[in-house]
Amino acid sequence: MTKLKETPKINLKEIDKIVESRRNKKWGLIPMLQEIQERAGYIPPEVIPRVAYAVGLFPSQVQAVITFYSQLYTHPRGKNIVRVCRGTACHVRGGKTILKLVKQHLGIEEDETTDDMEYTLETVACIGVCALAPNLVVNNNIHGNMNPKKVAAIFGNYKGS
Amino acid sequence: MEAITIVLNGVEVSGYPGTTILELARESGVYIPTLCNDPNLVSIGACRLCIVEDERNGALLASCVTPISPGMIINTNSPRVLEHRKKILKLMLASHPDSCLVCDKGNRCQLRKLAAEMGIGLVEFQRIPQSDTIEEVNPFIERDLSKCIMCGKCIRADQELVVEGAIDYIHRGASVKAATLNDLPLEKSECTFCGVCVAICPTGAIMEKDRAYTGTATTMVTSVCPYCGCGCAITLGVKDGKIIYTRPVPESPVSRGTLCVRGSYGYDFIHSKERLNKPLVKVNGDFQEATWEEALALAAENFKRIKEIYGPDALAVFGSPKCTNEENYLLQRFARGVLGTNNIDNSNRLYCAASLTGLGVTVGYAGTTGSINYLERSQIILVIGANPEISAPAVAYAIKRAVKFNGAKLIIIDPRYTPLSNFAQIHLRSSVGTDVPLLNGLARIIINEKKLDEEFVTRMTDNFNNWSKSLEKYTAVYVEKTTGIPKKDIQTAARLLGEAENTSIVYGNGITQQANGTETVIAIANLAMLTGNAGRRGGIFALQRHNNARGACDMGVVPNFLPGYLGVNDTQNRQKFEGRWNVKLPADNGLTALEMMEAARKGKVKGMFIMGENPVASFPQPKLIKEALTSLEFLVVTDMFPGEAVRLASVVLPATSFAEKEGTFTNFEGRIQSVRKAIIPFGDSRPDSEIIMQLSLAMGSPMLYSSPHQVMEEIEEMVPFYHKVSPKDADTMGLEMGEVDGDTPGTRRFYKGLFPSGFGRFQPVDFTPLQESKNGYNFTLITGSSRYHFGTGAWSQRSSRLRRFSPESFLEINPADAKELGFKDEDKIQIISEQGEISTSAKVSNVLPKGLLYMADSFPQSPVRELFGTVIDPRSKTPALKSCAVRLERITADDQAKGNP
Numbered sequence A: 001m002t003k004l005k006e007t008p009k010i011n012l013k014e015i016d017k018i019v020e021s022r023r024n025k026k027w028g029l030i031p032m033l034q035e036i037q038e039r040a041g042y043i044p045p046e047v048i049p050r051v052a053y054a055v056g057l058f059p060s061q062v063q064a065v066i067t068f069y070s071q072l073y074t075h076p077r078g079k080n081i082v083r084v085c086r087g088t089a090c091h092v093r094g095g096k097t098i099l100k101l102v103k104q105h106l107g108i109e110e111d112e113t114t115d116d117m118e119y120t121l122e123t124v125a126c127i128g129v130c131a132l133a134p135n136l137v138v139n140n141n142i143h144g145n146m147n148p149k150k151v152a153a154i155f156g157n158y159k160g161s
Numbered sequence B: 001m002e003a004i005t006i007v008l009n010g011v012e013v014s015g016y017p018g019t020t021i022l023e024l025a026r027e028s029g030v031y032i033p034t035l036c037n038d039p040n041l042v043s044i045g046a047c048r049l050c051i052v053e054d055e056r057n058g059a060l061l062a063s064c065v066t067p068i069s070p071g072m073i074i075n076t077n078s079p080r081v082l083e084h085r086k087k088i089l090k091l092m093l094a095s096h097p098d099s100c101l102v103c104d105k106g107n108r109c110q111l112r113k114l115a116a117e118m119g120i121g122l123v124e125f126q127r128i129p130q131s132d133t134i135e136e137v138n139p140f141i142e143r144d145l146s147k148c149i150m151c152g153k154c155i156r157a158d159q160e161l162v163v164e165g166a167i168d169y170i171h172r173g174a175s176v177k178a179a180t181l182n183d184l185p186l187e188k189s190e191c192t193f194c195g196v197c198v199a200i201c202p203t204g205a206i207m208e209k210d211r212a213y214t215g216t217a218t219t220m221v222t223s224v225c226p227y228c229g230c231g232c233a234i235t236l237g238v239k240d241g242k243i244i245y246t247r248p249v250p251e252s253p254v255s256r257g258t259l260c261v262r263g264s265y266g267y268d269f270i271h272s273k274e275r276l277n278k279p280l281v282k283v284n285g286d287f288q289e290a291t292w293e294e295a296l297a298l299a300a301e302n303f304k305r306i307k308e309i310y311g312p313d314a315l316a317v318f319g320s321p322k323c324t325n326e327e328n329y330l331l332q333r334f335a336r337g338v339l340g341t342n343n344i345d346n347s348n349r350l351y352c353a354a355s356l357t358g359l360g361v362t363v364g365y366a367g368t369t370g371s372i373n374y375l376e377r378s379q380i381i382l383v384i385g386a387n388p389e390i391s392a393p394a395v396a397y398a399i400k401r402a403v404k405f406n407g408a409k410l411i412i413i414d415p416r417y418t419p420l421s422n423f424a425q426i427h428l429r430s431s432v433g434t435d436v437p438l439l440n441g442l443a444r445i446i447i448n449e450k451k452l453d454e455e456f457v458t459r460m461t462d463n464f465n466n467w468s469k470s471l472e473k474y475t476a477v478y479v480e481k482t483t484g485i486p487k488k489d490i491q492t493a494a495r496l497l498g499e500a501e502n503t504s505i506v507y508g509n510g511i512t513q514q515a516n517g518t519e520t521v522i523a524i525a526n527l528a529m530l531t532g533n534a535g536r537r538g539g540i541f542a543l544q545r546h547n548n549a550r551g552a553c554d555m556g557v558v559p560n561f562l563p564g565y566l567g568v569n570d571t572q573n574r575q576k577f578e579g580r581w582n583v584k585l586p587a588d589n590g591l592t593a594l595e596m597m598e599a600a601r602k603g604k605v606k607g608m609f610i611m612g613e614n615p616v617a618s619f620p621q622p623k624l625i626k627e628a629l630t631s632l633e634f635l636v637v638t639d640m641f642p643g644e645a646v647r648l649a650s651v652v653l654p655a656t657s658f659a660e661k662e663g664t665f666t667n668f669e670g671r672i673q674s675v676r677k678a679i680i681p682f683g684d685s686r687p688d689s690e691i692i693m694q695l696s697l698a699m700g701s702p703m704l705y706s707s708p709h710q711v712m713e714e715i716e717e718m719v720p721f722y723h724k725v726s727p728k729d730a731d732t733m734g735l736e737m738g739e740v741d742g743d744t745p746g747t748r749r750f751y752k753g754l755f756p757s758g759f760g761r762f763q764p765v766d767f768t769p770l771q772e773s774k775n776g777y778n779f780t781l782i783t784g785s786s787r788y789h790f791g792t793g794a795w796s797q798r799s800s801r802l803r804r805f806s807p808e809s810f811l812e813i814n815p816a817d818a819k820e821l822g823f824k825d826e827d828k829i830q831i832i833s834e835q836g837e838i839s840t841s842a843k844v845s846n847v848l849p850k851g852l853l854y855m856a857d858s859f860p861q862s863p864v865r866e867l868f869g870t871v872i873d874p875r876s877k878t879p880a881l882k883s884c885a886v887r888l889e890r891i892t893a894d895d896q897a898k899g900n901p
Ligand code: SF4
Pocket: B147, B148, B149, B150, B151, B152, B153, B154, B155, B178, B200, B201, B202, B203, B205, B206
């Protein structure tokens, strides 16, 4: 779980509008969640109960849906998403060390976001370019054949928050 | 429907289409192991343990989700099946922690039982240690999800049966587990600690927290929960003469495998150290232990003396809605036949006498007109003056299931916003005491828009025109003004009610304890008849507070009726009983509960017998009641615990709990269910039925019954609507009601929709505003039950887990009011009414509208009743105990130090 010193302000009114527009629509849950995420960047846990009652579900059920889909988030994410591969090929070729180095550079653990909202660190299982292992992805750019130097080249300038 | 025939283990069996292989196997007595299946839950086929082989093609099928189809040749035990089952079970065990060996679920763990059955040793697998205990501070439930096999039963029970929605899956893949919202401990979630998930979990993943309540029971006895009027069946687990747990009963037609926190965790008052265990007699103001013979002789002698000197009406008797039907029946026989007085009443008068009167004059049948099963199948459910989630949880479960799974629409009339409001289509937040104009207004709209059930009204009822004229003044504008509900919401509700095929109306103490309770009940009955929902289709559901409130009244523990509501003034009625008991019975109506107290205070009533009740705690104005009891020459009290009434008694007789006696309770539906003896009576205590018979004997009038069953036989003979509906043998739990539902003459239900007296009668009722608050008493305080306590708290406060979890009273107050007065949570405050004052702490809560306060009445330390006057509902003679005008003051540290707030 991301621990933020300060949760970014979310506009509850705007979210309520989204909820209202899709109230009582049977298949409305996923689109509603997507729309909220588009607006707010994530799905603030405090809106889960209102979403739930609007579509006739329990809050715990909505949470079940959100946590089931890896594309839905209950915490704010950084501007840049870093994914380090921990698939088998990457693992045997030092993926673990790469992950450790990235953590050091960014000063955060897996599934955390830097306080200045610049970076979110995640891991993925095999991204399908095992030939280049070890790999990491920043936003949509794949960086192959990673080594400590290359990690420093990408994140070295980041001074942390 | 054509039956389908299949071959099951070499034998031809058939079932209806849609039947699963597992269901058919169970019907045919073939055992198939299961872990994730439960008859009350939707099957999901998660564990695959129930696989069977179709020998035609070798397919392995999960029998709990596979319907039978023609020609199937099923083998439930083929070598392939056994091999697969073993493999599945071994995999489950492999990820199961070592703690299994010391797990407290013990023999109740299905996983362990199945492993033993299949000859799998517990230690042959290398375990992946993954203990995952969640820190919870509640005293009820503990979760260790490392023992979870993801059968999903807890989640389904939580969502499909009790419909709380506290837990669901979280995450996916290997890290998936059952969790609360935000994965918080249960006490921070929607969980109500009903304990249903604990009972249904096949492993030790969800368990009782307290080690004192785990372990293996040596006997199990099915009985009835002693708390609220729902009457859920419970199984009592007994070990070494103690009840170590209670479990819901899946076959119970009332609860369908559920309980609430009181039923699951509120039974250990039975073993409280405070239990009275010896008869006591007062000598010079102090109690001394006595033998039963001495105590009974003393009581008999004094009752005889008072009767001889002052006449029988100087004696009065108090029955109990917590005691069995048999006990209450014997008690009224004792009062009428032995003492010779009709001065007999029970505290149910305080809670639902308005129902008896109000329904009596309209539908002619003084109680709930349908079963809980009808309720669950209604299209529209109107809940008014009731918070069933607290006062009658099993009814709330049924309502929520109706909304979630049967598409029912819920209308709530309540000033407060409760969790049930989340399920409502429309919530009318009326001002306190304005139910009559609202109900009249709804009826007027339904008539004007011609949405009434004309056929029913013409054929089955009379006095319609008179009544309909009386509604003239309840125009939408007028109703909006008096109730504070927007016109358009009233309209919407009226249309829902008028257009539905069947509607059920549920009401509770919020109605019956108002000063105009009887009028409101009549207005409800009028509305039900108008829409054709009395006696057929939906119905009227009068919630009752205590487990046997209906029963106590049915048994004639009221001053004007013999058993079965036969008026005592009627010679024929009396003759019926005089012949049976061979004694002359008094003909005049006796005194009601409050009249008895008043008469005692004035010295007119001199001797009293109170069975299992503490009127000082359950009546308004405890000071007056105390005065009344003190004024008596002689008072005999039977009880389990020393309450104020016990302290004021001349003779105290220790009574047993529900678990130590046999008999029956009648729940709010009118269902008569068996209470069974699970353990021997504590100390020297005796069941009230024995006490009454022995006292009678000591007074020279023996009652010759050999057992409570024999008493029930007489009740069946004398009370027509108990005929053939009481549970015949103890194992049937009173299930027969399902068979007699609705359509058998002579039962308490309406026969084919006919009113008992032929016609239902519309009765005009007018709105009398509640007394305006004055002299600066600017808040309206309402009282009611609390989830974790019950009644006067005599039992729940002595149940250790309920007490630990909810130790103190609090006053709920709207955030805006709190802000104005500068109150925060837990601030000490003084509540002051014209009658008295009490102190408690504040709890800011947004369920209440401005100006309204709520406080539960089960906390003896803060007796809310001291605030209430004795405004009596003129028709039912019920004291108004639901709302009163108060003001609030802060208690500062200084005040507390001075001890003088
Ligand atoms: S906690 Fe128990 S009931 Fe719930 S999924 Fe796990 S094993 Fe099944």
